[in-house]
Amino acid sequence: MKQQLVVIGGGAAGFFCAVNAARMNPLLEVIIIEKSNKVLGKVKISGGGRCNLTHACFSIADMLQYYPRGASFLKKSFHQFFTTDTIQWFKERGVSVKTEEDGRVFPESNSSQSIIDCLMQELNKYKVQLRMNKTLTGLQQRSNLQWELSFSEGENVVADYVCIAAGGFPKASQFDWLCKLGHSIETPVPSLFTFNSPNNKIIDLMGISIPQVKMKITGTKLQSAGPLLITHWGFSGPAVLKLSAWGARILAEQNWAFSVQVNWLPLYNEQKLKEKFQLLRFELATQKIINRNPFGLPQRFWEYQLLEAGIDVDLRWADLPAKAQNILIKNCCAQVFDIKGKTTFKEEFVTCGGINLSEVDANTMQSRKKQNLYFAGEVLDVDGVTGGFNFQNAWTTGWIAANAIANSSSEVANGSL
Numbered sequence: 001m002k003q004q005l006v007v008i009g010g011g012a013a014g015f016f017c018a019v020n021a022a023r024m025n026p027l028l029e030v031i032i033i034e035k036s037n038k039v040l041g042k043v044k045i046s047g048g049g050r051c052n053l054t055h056a057c058f059s060i061a062d063m064l065q066y067y068p069r070g071a072s073f074l075k076k077s078f079h080q081f082f083t084t085d086t087i088q089w090f091k092e093r094g095v096s097v098k099t100e101e102d103g104r105v106f107p108e109s110n111s112s113q114s115i116i117d118c119l120m121q122e123l124n125k126y127k128v129q130l131r132m133n134k135t136l137t138g139l140q141q142r143s144n145l146q147w148e149l150s151f152s153e154g155e156n157v158v159a160d161y162v163c164i165a166a167g168g169f170p171k172a173s174q175f176d177w178l179c180k181l182g183h184s185i186e187t188p189v190p191s192l193f194t195f196n197s198p199n200n201k202i203i204d205l206m207g208i209s210i211p212q213v214k215m216k217i218t219g220t221k222l223q224s225a226g227p228l229l230i231t232h233w234g235f236s237g238p239a240v241l242k243l244s245a246w247g248a249r250i251l252a253e254q255n256w257a258f259s260v261q262v263n264w265l266p267l268y269n270e271q272k273l274k275e276k277f278q279l280l281r282f283e284l285a286t287q288k289i290i291n292r293n294p295f296g297l298p299q300r301f302w303e304y305q306l307l308e309a310g311i312d313v314d315l316r317w318a319d320l321p322a323k324a325q326n327i328l329i330k331n332c333c334a335q336v337f338d339i340k341g342k343t344t345f346k347e348e349f350v351t352c353g354g355i356n357l358s359e360v361d362a363n364t365m366q367s368r369k370k371q372n373l374y375f376a377g378e379v380l381d382v383d384g385v386t387g388g389f390n391f392q393n394a395w396t397t398g399w400i401a402a403n404a405i406a407n408s409s410s411e412v413a414n415g416s417l
Contacts (some may be wrong), residue, residue: 002029003409005160006149008136010034012043012391013377014165015119016398017405021163022126024406027413031129031157033136034150040119046391048103051112054086054395055388057100066389068191068246069352070382074393076362081399089399090129093118103293104388139177145371149221160412161372161405163365165398168351168378176357182369186381188353189252193244193259196341197234201304206208206232208298214263215239218336222247228299233343235260241386244342245287248352248383256342262335264305270333277325287316292317295332305331350390354381364404365397371409374401 007018010032013157022030032039046052057063060078064071083379087097087105095118096108107114123130137163138150149157168188169175175185208230216223224246226238243260244251251258265273284292290313306313309328311320359368360375367373376397384390 002027003412004029004031004158005159005161005163005405005409006030006147006157007032007165009165009167009379010036010039010130011165011167011377011394012040013167013379013394013398014163015040015123016395017165017374017402018378019119019122019126020130020238020399020402021406022128023122024402026126028406028409029129030126030130031153031159032123033131033134033157034132035135037133039130039132039274040116043115043119043391046112049112050106050110050235051115052104052388052391053090053097054083054105054392056083056103056105056264058082058084063389063392066387067382067384067393068248069186070357070380073357073360073380073382074396076154077365077396078398080363080403081396085399086392086395089395090115090118093122095326107403108374136177139181141181141370141373147372160409161179161374163374163376163401163405164355164379165376165394165401166352167380168383170351172353175354181367181373183367184356186353186356188351189248190344190350191245191248191349191352191366191383192241192386193342193344194236194241195229195234195240195244195337195339195365196343197337197339198341198373200234200337201308202230202337203232205230205300205304208301209237210264210297210301212266213239214266215243216257216261217243217247217250218261219249220247222250228312234339235294236343237338238386242295245350245383245385250373251342257340259385260337260339262337263333264297264335265332268333270329273329273333274325277320277329281317281320283317286316287312289315289317289320317379350378350383352383354379357381365398365401366404376401376407380408 005021007014018030018032043051080184095114097105098108099105135152137152140148147159147162210228213228214225224239224242228239229237308331309324311324355375365374377394382393
């Protein structure tokens with residue numbers, strides 16, 4: 001007897017659940033419902049169009065350190081489907097991957113289209129139906145445990161299983177339809193965003209990237225390290241995005257008005273840098289400070305720091321006044337910037353918040369409130385920092401839901417349930 005699975009959401013988690021469930025149980029009829037006119041949008045633009053599909057971290061304990069929320073939940077889930085399984089899954093389907101120095105994993109083709117084509121081939125191979133431009137308006141469970149789905153277009157669909165993989169919602173009210181089923185929601189707030197520092201002179205250096213900095217939110221214990229990009233609105237790059245993820249709730253409570261302290265030379269603290277300057281004053285005594293940048297910083301950025309310290313362009317190292325030197329050292333090791341607001345990118349929008357994890361079985365992704373209702377991906381209160389971690393959550397939870405649904409439907413077909 002054919003049973004039907006309806007997956008709500010045509011993103012990474014939804015596709016992975018759908019194609020794997022259809023593959024694992026050929027008697028299962030699978031439908032993906034997508035409210036927009038396109039699917040796999042985040043897959044397409046991730047990693048600048050290359051798709052950072054996972055991270056080359058092969059220790060579960062180490063991997064969990066990259067999830068500000070949901071680590072305990074994923075600790076169980078990763079034992080079923082982990083980074084090694086993701087890489088192998090795509091490799092078996094003709095998508096070879098490569099690992100960059102920072103651990104990010106991309107398709108060897110350097111194009112996200114390789115991942116999209118792979119998932120679409122699986123969809124066609126296992127006859128998964130894809131219905132786009134359909135907006136879910138109602139979800140009710142019948143007495144026989146089947147689900148009735150209503151759509152704004154007037155069509156109703158009856159399914160034996162439903163997997164919600166609708167992504168993260170920016171507003172709590174958008175979860176109301178799930179709350180009606182008895183689920184509670186952790187309030188969503190932005191998780192990965194850049195910092196705005198309007199009217200600050202540093203934005204004149206937009207486009208300049210500093211390979212390694214340390215950042216911290218003043219007045220908190222929040223800190224991060226990594227590359228930083230100066231933009232026309234403020235700061236971006238991995239160091240900023242990590243900090244925004246770990247500080248998502250705290251920064252939202254402050255209405256995204258706070259201060260950050262940046263160490264542009266993370267190998268030094270102020271005392272060590274002062275000692276280094278004493279050596280430089282001797283070694284480079286007759287040379288102009290502006291012409292000899294001894295720390296490998298971008299030249300325009302070095303000139304900006306000298307200007308901020310009030311150092312004349314013709315000044316030699318030997319003639320550097322103590323006051324100007326102290327300002328320069330302070331700014332290199334602990335420069336403070338006022339942040340007023342954030343910038344998020346609609347297509348790559350990531351939230352913290354979602355379905356309360358205590359209400360979902362981490363071993364099956366099934367709701368603890370309603371039988372035959374499953375969740376996958378960002379709709380759960382799980383989010384990672386930038387670097388492929390959110391996609392790994394999508395692959396893992398999508399695969400686990402697929403496996404559980406396929407097994408359950410097989411048992412029903414065999415009369416075990």
